[in-house]
Amino acid sequence: MVAVKRFHLIFPEDFQERICNKKKRMSANGTDNSSSKKPPSPSPLRFSKFFQSNMRILVTGGAGFIGSHLVDKLMENEKNEVIVADNYFTGTKENLKKWIGHPRFELIRHDVTEPLLVEVDRIYHLACPASPIFYKYNPVKTIKTNVIGTLNMLGLAKRVGARILLTSTSEVYGDPLEHPQKESYWGNVNPIGVRSCYDEGKRVAETLMFDYHRQHGIEIRIARIFNTYGPRMNIDDGRVVSNFIAQALRNEPLTVQLPGTQTRSFCYVSDMVDGLIRLMEGENTGPINIGNPGEFTMIELAEAVKENPEVKISMVENTPDDPRQRKPDITKAKELLGWEPKVKLRDGLPLMEEDFRLRLGVPRS
Numbered sequence: 001m002v003a004v005k006r007f008h009l010i011f012p013e014d015f016q017e018r019i020c021n022k023k024k025r026m027s028a029n030g031t032d033n034s035s036s037k038k039p040p041s042p043s044p045l046r047f048s049k050f051f052q053s054n055m056r057i058l059v060t061g062g063a064g065f066i067g068s069h070l071v072d073k074l075m076e077n078e079k080n081e082v083i084v085a086d087n088y089f090t091g092t093k094e095n096l097k098k099w100i101g102h103p104r105f106e107l108i109r110h111d112v113t114e115p116l117l118v119e120v121d122r123i124y125h126l127a128c129p130a131s132p133i134f135y136k137y138n139p140v141k142t143i144k145t146n147v148i149g150t151l152n153m154l155g156l157a158k159r160v161g162a163r164i165l166l167t168s169t170s171e172v173y174g175d176p177l178e179h180p181q182k183e184s185y186w187g188n189v190n191p192i193g194v195r196s197c198y199d200e201g202k203r204v205a206e207t208l209m210f211d212y213h214r215q216h217g218i219e220i221r222i223a224r225i226f227n228t229y230g231p232r233m234n235i236d237d238g239r240v241v242s243n244f245i246a247q248a249l250r251n252e253p254l255t256v257q258l259p260g261t262q263t264r265s266f267c268y269v270s271d272m273v274d275g276l277i278r279l280m281e282g283e284n285t286g287p288i289n290i291g292n293p294g295e296f297t298m299i300e301l302a303e304a305v306k307e308n309p310e311v312k313i314s315m316v317e318n319t320p321d322d323p324r325q326r327k328p329d330i331t332k333a334k335e336l337l338g339w340e341p342k343v344k345l346r347d348g349l350p351l352m353e354e355d356f357r358l359r360l361g362v363p364r365s
């Protein structure tokens with residue numbers, strides 16, 4: 001909470017003006033009905049008299065892969081002021097280095113399992129490791145992040161009258177018995193498996209979002225994110241696209257986990273960010289699937305990544321409860337958000353490969 005102390009400067013007129021501006025914005029777009037139920041409690045948190053943003057946005061997990069791309073997009077709008085809270089478990093300051101020192105940007109080392117108090121209009125709640133090897137590393141911490149972290153962010157949304165978006169996951173469908181997955185599908189999740197800290201954690205997070213919405217009138221948005229790839233993924237993230245690209249660049253065999261016929265649908269990160277912003281600024285609570293419906297087996301993905309015929313594919317053991325198929329039905333996203341992905345896998349992979357090549361220091365041959 002040390003980082004929050006700097007917000008405790010009191011500028012009463014400025015705070016009044018901010019609340020007035022916020023009310024005007026709400027009545028103009030007619031969407032923020034949470035405030036009609038529970039007005040934001042006035043807390044004197046304005047920190048600068050000199051910069052007037054229209055929208056102050058908190059991004060939890062904003063130093064991570066998707067989070068940092070989201071921050072880039074939000075910062076493009078000069079009316080936005082962005083605050084990132086991240087504990088750097090999987091995120092890095094490196095991902096945000098171009099914004100550090102910018103007057104509309106702030107970075108707080110903060111773990112969402114602890115409460116946070118900042119005066120914001122929007123909360124994008126992304127914080128949680130998403131790669132299976134990372135979320136399974138400390139499962140108790142993962143479930144705390146999803147449950148206590150989401151409770152803390154909902155508490156903040158309630159207190160300051162902010163709209164909150166949760167990045168949930170395709171993992172709420174578990175090993176799906178319905179294909180492709182619609183939002184109406186309740187899923188097939190093992191509640192006591194090694195992935196449960198994440199998938200059941202996200203399911204509870206969704207429950208909390210709807211309970212706060214129904215009980216306290218909080219404005220919520222839920223995105224169910226499907227597999228996402230792109231520049232800035234951790235090189236040793238452990239997920240399949242980053243593994244295959246790093247292995248190909250290092251001339252190592254691509255490790256296809258058995259049986260290799262399991263499928264995933266891969267969304268390029270810029271499409272993902274566009275979908276999240278549309279969802280946040282639209283009228284629907286969700287849940288809404290955000291993902292690319294192009295479906296590939298892991299063998300097909302390996303073939304697409306390895307250009308060099310010298311690079312081999314090695315079949316290796318899989319991990320428990322790995323979903324056998326996954327593909328989003330994005331009818332809702334198309335109809336309600338006017339969103340669909342633009343970047344095809346064959347166009348996105350080279351962009352990610354270029355980023356990995358630079359970071360690994362592998363010259364173009």
Ligand SMILES: O=C(O)[C@H]1O[C@H](OP(=O)(O)OP(=O)(O)OC[C@H]2O[C@@H](n3ccc(=O)[nH]c3=O)[C@H](O)[C@@H]2O)[C@H](O)[C@@H](O)[C@@H]1O
Pocket residue numbers: 130131132169170171198225226227228238239240241243244255256257258262263264298318319322323
């Ligand atoms: O990429 C994501 O966005 C998703 O990553 C994980 O879900 P998962 O689909 O299991 O992601 P991966 O670890 O990338 O695995 C995908 C498939 O690739 C296979 N795989 C993985 C790694 C590898 O080296 N080789 C390989 O064949 C796995 O067996 C699995 O079938 C997370 O659990 C999701 O929440 C997250 O949305």
